[in-house]
Amino acid sequence: MTMVAAADPIRPGRGGFFGALSDVLWRNPRLTLFLMLTPPLLWLGIIYLGSLFALLLQSFFSIDEYSGLIRREFTLSTYAELLNRANIDIIVRTLVMSASVTVGAAIVAFPIAYFAARYARGKWKALFYLGIMLPLWSSYLVKVYAWKLILAREGILNWLFAKLHLTWLLDAWLAIPVVGGNSLSVSHTGTFLVFLYVWLPYMILPVQAALERVPGNLVEASADLGASPRQTFSNVLLPLALPGVIAGSIFTFSLTMGDYIIPQIVGTSRRFIGQAVYAHQGTAGNIPLAAAFTVVPIVVMGFYLWFAKRRGAFDAL
Amino acid sequence: MRSDAAHRSPPGLKIAAGLGLAFLHLPILLIFVYAFTTEERSYQWPPPGFTARWLAVTWNRPDVWEALALSVKVASISTVIALVLGTLCAAAVSGSRFFGREAISLLVILPIALPGIITGIALRSAFSLAEIPFSFWTIVLGHATFCVVVVYNNAIARFRRTSGSLMEASMDLGADAFQTFRYVILPNIGTALLAGGMLAFALSFDEVIVTTFTAGQQQTLPIWMLEELVRPRQRPVTNVVAMVVVLVTFLPILAAYYLTRDGDQVAGGGK
Numbered sequence: 001m002t003m004v005a006a007a008d009p010i011r012p013g014r015g016g017f018f019g020a021l022s023d024v025l026w027r028n029p030r031l032t033l034f035l036m037l038t039p040p041l042l043w044l045g046i047i048y049l050g051s052l053f054a055l056l057l058q059s060f061f062s063i064d065e066y067s068g069l070i071r072r073e074f075t076l077s078t079y080a081e082l083l084n085r086a087n088i089d090i091i092v093r094t095l096v097m098s099a100s101v102t103v104g105a106a107i108v109a110f111p112i113a114y115f116a117a118r119y120a121r122g123k124w125k126a127l128f129y130l131g132i133m134l135p136l137w138s139s140y141l142v143k144v145y146a147w148k149l150i151l152a153r154e155g156i157l158n159w160l161f162a163k164l165h166l167t168w169l170l171d172a173w174l175a176i177p178v179v180g181g182n183s184l185s186v187s188h189t190g191t192f193l194v195f196l197y198v199w200l201p202y203m204i205l206p207v208q209a210a211l212e213r214v215p216g217n218l219v220e221a222s223a224d225l226g227a228s229p230r231q232t233f234s235n236v237l238l239p240l241a242l243p244g245v246i247a248g249s250i251f252t253f254s255l256t257m258g259d260y261i262i263p264q265i266v267g268t269s270r271r272f273i274g275q276a277v278y279a280h281q282g283t284a285g286n287i288p289l290a291a292a293f294t295v296v297p298i299v300v301m302g303f304y305l306w307f308a309k310r311r312g313a314f315d316a317l
Numbered sequence: 318m319r320s321d322a323a324h325r326s327p328p329g330l331k332i333a334a335g336l337g338l339a340f341l342h343l344p345i346l347l348i349f350v351y352a353f354t355t356e357e358r359s360y361q362w363p364p365p366g367f368t369a370r371w372l373a374v375t376w377n378r379p380d381v382w383e384a385l386a387l388s389v390k391v392a393s394i395s396t397v398i399a400l401v402l403g404t405l406c407a408a409a410v411s412g413s414r415f416f417g418r419e420a421i422s423l424l425v426i427l428p429i430a431l432p433g434i435i436t437g438i439a440l441r442s443a444f445s446l447a448e449i450p451f452s453f454w455t456i457v458l459g460h461a462t463f464c465v466v467v468v469y470n471n472a473i474a475r476f477r478r479t480s481g482s483l484m485e486a487s488m489d490l491g492a493d494a495f496q497t498f499r500y501v502i503l504p505n506i507g508t509a510l511l512a513g514g515m516l517a518f519a520l521s522f523d524e525v526i527v528t529t530f531t532a533g534q535q536q537t538l539p540i541w542m543l544e545e546l547v548r549p550r551q552r553p554v555t556n557v558v559a560m561v562v563v564l565v566t567f568l569p570i571l572a573a574y575y576l577t578r579d580g581d582q583v584a585g586g587g588k
Contacts, residue, residue: 014493022493029413036409037421040402040465044424048436048462051443055435058442108340111333119326128338130574135341137516137570139523141542142559146344148546149351152360156347159362200341229327250430258432261526265546274434281438291442294435301431 059291068285078288082296087276091296094273097188098256101195102203102249108196109203109248114237116204117211132208136201144265147194151185151266158184181268191267198262199255203248210244211237243312250301250308257297273297345563352560357553371553381558384541391453391537392521395460399517400510402461403468411476428463436463437530444531451533459531460524464517471513471577475506512576515569523566538562 013023025032062075081087116128135143150157161170174180174187181187214237222232260274271279273293280290352371354364375381406425410418428436440459449455483505487497525539532540542562545555 018495019493022495025494026488033409033413033415036405040406040425041421043398043402044428044462044465047440047443047458048428049424051439052435054443054446055439108337111330112337115326115330115334119330130571131338131341133570133574134567135345137519138345138566139539139542139559139562141523141525141539141546142348142562143344145542145546145555145559146348149347149360149362150344154359154361156362197340197344200337254430254432258434259526260434261543274432277434277438281441287442290438294438297432297435305430 055291055294058287059295061288063286063288070287078292081289082292087293090271090273090276093270094257095300097192097195097272098253100192101199101256102252104192104196105200105203105252106207106245106249108200109207110241110245113204113208113241113244114211117208117214118216132201132204136205140198141261143198144194144262147190147197147266148185151183151190151193153183153185185266186268188268191263194262194266195256195259199252202251202255203245206247206251207241207244210241210247214240246308246311250304253304254297254301257300348556348559348563351556352553354553354556357551360552371557374551375554375557375561378554380536380541381538381554384536384538387453387535388522388538391456391460392518394457395464395521396514396517398457398461399464399468400514403465403513403517404472404506404510406465407469407472407476411473412481425466425469429466433463433524433526437527440527441530451531451535453535455531455533456528456535456537459527460521463524463527464521467517467520468510468513471509471516472506475509479505508576512573515573515576519566519569523562 014020025035058070059078060074060076062071062077063069064071112128112132116125116132120128149155152158158167158170161167170184173189174183179187179189179192181189184190184193218236218240219232222236223229227235258274260272260278263272263275273296277290277293280286280293350364351360353367353369354361355366355368356364403425406421410421436459440455444451444455479502483501484497487501488494492500523539525537525543528537528540529543536544538558542555542558545551545558549555
């Protein structure tokens with residue numbers, strides 16, 4: 001194209017302002033590219049990256065304990081505060097919850113994804129697709145609210161356990177320390193269930209995409225060669241689906257780590273990272289500590305993405 | 318040469334997949350039942366009785382209408398901004414190869430890949446540093462930022478399938494760049510943009526985490542909902558609002574599905 005544009009024009013240039021402008025754009029692809037990229041890059045660069053850097057910068061400031069004002073000079077004391085016992089507890093609790101939700105989501109998602117990828121055809125395929133997309137896109141708060149209804153003491157789950165004469169089982173579970181609590185709606189089990197529910201579709205979609213690419217005859221060959229279904233699963237299906245699982249885990253892990261609404265509505269009074277960030281920037285006005293807290297998810301996700309890229313997870317997205 | 322047995326799914330798999338889908342849908346169905354319960358003070362199951370009275374009560378609540386109006390306004394303007402920025406970015410990235418192309422795709426996806434609370438608190442601290450007071454536009458600023466990725470994903474999938482020679486043919490036949498855009502490019506990417514726009518609207522309409530940091534005292538519908546969740550005032554009204562929100566968000570999703578089902582992916586990437 002540039003060759004033609006550089007030679008004498010065969011036809012005279014277009015008349016009028018828009019015609020002339022059009023000619024200039026066509027002859028200078030670099031200028032066109034520059035004009036197209038400037039608005040989105042300015043928006044994302046200034047508004048998003050700009051605020052992100054400003055936030056990270058503030059994590060190197062500190063708060064004056066007596067006046068409550070922020071001292072704007074470089075210090076690492078805020079990071080030292082981040083590493084005290086109570087805050088480490090918050091970080092560990094959040095990471096353990098994120099990991100459990102991710103493992104749980106992978107286990108529940110796999111059969112759905114596998115069935116949708118391999119056996120659902122025609123009308124059923126569309127039904128499965130919508131059956132995953134609708135919960136994915138329906139309102140986050142409504143989903144959390146639905147679980148508040150389900151887990152309430154007078155709610156459907158307790159009623160179901162009572163009808164099945166299994167209340168003793170529920171009570172025994174709630175008596176276990178850490179995962180248990182006074183009732184489901186104020187226990188880590190409850191928080192786990194809501195997280196699992198809300199982020200599950202994010203796991204199903206990439207796993208399904210990865211499984212769609214596994215040729216069916218590979219599974220048949222494995223069976224023909226004498227593998228049991230269990231062996232086929234662990235030696236053929238799982239390794240091939242792993243990039244999809246890792247891609248899905250990026251979402252489930254990152255979303256769980258940053259959430260502060262679910263543990264606030266369903267869960268114990270023990271805090272997660274998101275809640276700590278929210279509390280420190282809000283009433284406490286301790287922006288430096290809140291900023292230092294946000295560095296934890298950023299660093300964890302940085303390593304996670306690096307690892308995922310090495311395992312080829314981005315091709316499964 | 319597949320045998321019939323290979324087409325049939327193992328019963329265990331069928332049951333597990335069915336249970337999984339039920340797990341995804343039953344909680345949402347429950348919302349529809351609770352919207353008509355006569356119980357006012359608790360979340361009692363089974364509902365003692367059914368009534369449509371709360372539909373009327375909700376209809377007459379001005380605070381619900383105000384929150385809804387603000388949400389619709391924010392979502393519309395954010396969607397328009399995201400459509401312009403996302404399409405420009407997708408056209409540039411798909412149309413040519415240049416230094417930093419990968420970095421640009423990463424930059425677009427970042428607001429969604431990092432937890433929302435980081436976007437939220439970053440914007441809030443930037444507003445306070447720059448001494449910008451909270452307003453309608455501070456909410457839009459946040460929403461448009463993470464809506465760009467949805468439009469971008471949909472548009473880039475379509476650009477990849479649209480042949481560049483179409484544009485060259487149009488120019489050779491004497492159309493200028495703007496006519497080519499109007500008569501060749503736009504009809505080609507139109508449905509993808511419509512789908513991306515609808516998903517961006519749904520995403521913005523539903524957003525709460527970033528909004529709590531950028532809204533100040535204003536109430537969008539999700540913020541209204543959050544208030545009711547933390548400090549319940551009138552539970553039946555919340556039930557009805559929840560049901561309406563489910564119905565309202567389903568429509569754009571179904572429409573986006575029908576618009577893009579021929580070949581390319583709909584949502585792309587996730588929220």
